Amino acid sequence: MKTEDSSLRPQGRVLIVTAVPAERDAIASGLNGCAQVDVIAGGVGPAFAAAAAAKALSEADYALVVSAGIGGGFPERAEVGSLVLADHMIAADWGAETLEGFASVDELGFGTASFSTHSGLTASWQAALQNAGASVAVGPILTVSTATGTARTAALLAARLPGAAAEAMEGCGVAAAAQLCGLPVMEIRAISNRVGPRDRESWRIPEALERLQTAGKTLLEVLQ
Numbered sequence: 130m131k132t133e134d135s136s137l138r139p140q141g142r143v144l145i146v147t148a149v150p151a152e153r154d155a156i157a158s159g160l161n162g163c164a165q166v167d168v169i170a171g172g173v174g175p176a177f178a179a180a181a182a183a184k185a186l187s188e189a190d191y192a193l194v195v196s197a198g199i200g201g202g203f204p205e206r207a208e209v210g211s212l213v214l215a216d217h218m219i220a221a222d223w224g225a226e227t228l229e230g231f232a233s234v235d236e237l238g239f240g241t242a243s244f245s246t247h248s249g250l251t252a253s254w255q256a257a258l259q260n261a262g263a264s265v266a267v268g269p270i271l272t273v274s275t276a277t278g279t280a281r282t283a284a285l286l287a288a289r290l291p292g293a294a295a296e297a298m299e300g301c302g303v304a305a306a307a308q309l310c311g312l313p314v315m316e317i318r319a320i321s322n323r324v325g326p327r328d329r330e331s332w333r334i335p336e337a338l339e340r341l342q343t344a345g346k347t348l349l350e351v352l353q
């Protein structure tokens with residue numbers, strides 16, 4: 130596997146994988162037609178995200194892979210309307226329940242449920258977002274196959290994975306595809322809702338999509 134480089138190769142292409150077309154279009158509008166970046170909507174959940182990323186990576190040469198979209202923010206860590214960049218992407222439900230509690234695939238010896246992100250580019254992107262006036266945190270982003278819908282599950286996740294900033298449903302699928310291709314990975318989430326009791330009516334999707342547009346605009350600055 131390639132080791133992390135603190136900067137992108139000048140000609141390196143970037144693949145961004147979102148779940149749905151609305152997220153793809155928001156990021157793409159910020160990127161303003163930048164030929165260095167391809168944005169695809171791969172579907173909802175880690176399986177479709179991994180399959181879509183693997184297909185795209187088999188069709189062209191890329192230097193970096195990014196999982197992007199809206200997400201839930203953990204209270205006190207990421208407020209609705211803010212952005213979160215991942216320092217780690219953690220598959221919160223890849224493992225087994227045991228009588229003593231949850232055991233991750235790492236603990237079971239079946240691989241890994243935690244992926245490190247490109248630290249240099251994450252720091253540069255955070256700085257560019259802050260310069261653009263966005264509120265942005267850096268921390269672990271969880272990938273779940275079932276979106277959290279109760280305060281109990283939110284509390285269990287926060288206790289098991291201290292510092293978790295956000296959750297979404299695709300990141301680790303994209304990270305697995307990137308890892309198999311030896312490529313660095315990143316994740317960014319625009320927070321549309323709190324992780325906790327499900328209240329779909331309260332999700333601030335248009336605001337989150339606006340933040341994703343800012344994410345696209347500032348990525349352009351980072352790449353140039």
Ligand SMILES: O=C(O)c1cccc(C(=O)CC[C@H]2O[C@@H](n3cnc4c(=O)[nH]cnc43)[C@H](O)[C@@H]2O)c1
Nearest residue numbers: 148149151173174199200201276277296297298299
């Ligand atoms: O209805 C719309 O207009 C619309 C526009 C953009 C995105 C959506 C989605 O529903 C995307 C589903 C996507 O959202 C992520 N997500 C958001 N909040 C959470 C959460 O609290 N827990 C887990 N995932 C969340 C997730 O990655 C889904 O793929 C609708």
